[in-house]
Every structure is written in structure tokens, then in C-alpha cells.
Amino acid sequence: MHVAIAGNIGAGKTTLTKLLAKHFKWEAQLEDVVDNPYLDDFYNQMERWSFNLQVYFLNSRFRQVLQIRESGKDIVQDRTIYEDAHIFAPNLHAMGLMTNRDFENYRSLFDLMESVVQGPDLLIYLRSSIPNLVGQIQKRGRDYENSISIDYLSRLNERYEAWIHGYNKGKLLIIDVDNLDFVDNPEDLGYIINRIDAEINGLF
DSSP, X not given: OEEEEEEOTTSSHHHHHHHHHHHHTOEEEOOXXXXXXXXXXXXXXXXXXXHHHHHHHHHHHHHHHHHHHHHOSOEEEESOXXXXXXXXXXXXXXXXXXXXXXXXXXXXXHHHHHTTOOOOSEEEEEEOOHHHHXXXXXXXXXXXXTTOOHHXXXXXXXXXXXXXXXXXXXXXXXXXXXXXXXXXXXXXXXXHHHHHHXXXXXXO
């Protein structure tokens, strides 16, 4: 069983991944943020490092997806390979922060990878408003995220909505997180777990 959690920066993906792993006794696959050698450089000089960063993420997530399928375990994954290719890379390209040549090279690499991987059994999309995202980002206080603009988050949100609207890789569960506090309110977490249970039971 492969469950993946998608959503914008600050939507609560990592936190929910850990909570669901604990509840369902799933293995958590977290995003490689700590060991990513490009993140600091990217946020300081986006145009120079955008292609390197996106290829690093693509490589990391492709490896994750292959390992998930080979392991035969029940796994919940923080962010998907599709978000890099449908949201982050095209956004950088549209903002003039990735050249046409680099973007075409990147898309070609993703298309090749996509041809050999399967989508998750269930995709959970955490939908969030911009004020909620900004609040969460400020609360966790990561240095490299201080420079993220509201315009950048808004562009990402628009791309997320467009991608989710056309998503066809498998079952999809959309959770609006603006009015949920699944960290401190057990009822809110219970609500999410019940919705996931209903989807999972429908898988078999």
C-alpha cells in the first residue's frame, strides 16, 4: 500500500505523514530537505541553482518510488514525484528562473521516469489558503524559507489546483486544512483518519 501526501509549502505534509505512519503502523518516507546540498544556494540565487535543485529532487523521489514498490511495505510518502514536474519546475520556468533548455531537459528526464513508475494507491491533497501557509511557514522558522514571497506561494497554489483538477493516477482524497488542527486537536486528526479509512476500504 502506497499512500502519498501532496500540498504546498507549509500545508502540513510532513507532520501528517508522521501522524498517519504512527496511527496506521505505516513506514514514513520523508522529503530529503535536511541533506539537500542545493537548498540554501537555491533560495539565495534561484536562477543559478533551480535546475540543479529540481534534478536533485527528481532523482531523490524517483529512487523513493522504486524502493516503495520493491519493499512491499505499507508506506506513506511526504510529497510525490509529480509535484516537482507539474508544479515546482514549471513555476520556476514560467518565472524566468529556469531556461527553456534546462526545462526541456528536465521534462524529458521526468517523462522517462514516469514511464516506469506507478502512481500511489491513494493521494491525499492538503488544500490550504495562502494566509494559512504563511502562518505555518513562520511558525516553523526555517532560515531558508524566510525569503519565500506570497506571490511565489500563490503561483504554486494555482498550479496545485490545476494539477489536482486533472489528476488521474489513482484514488484522490482532498482535505481542506485551513480549519483543521490535526496536531493539537485529536478530533481533527480523527476526522482525517476516518476519511482515509473509507478510501482505503474502497481500494480492496
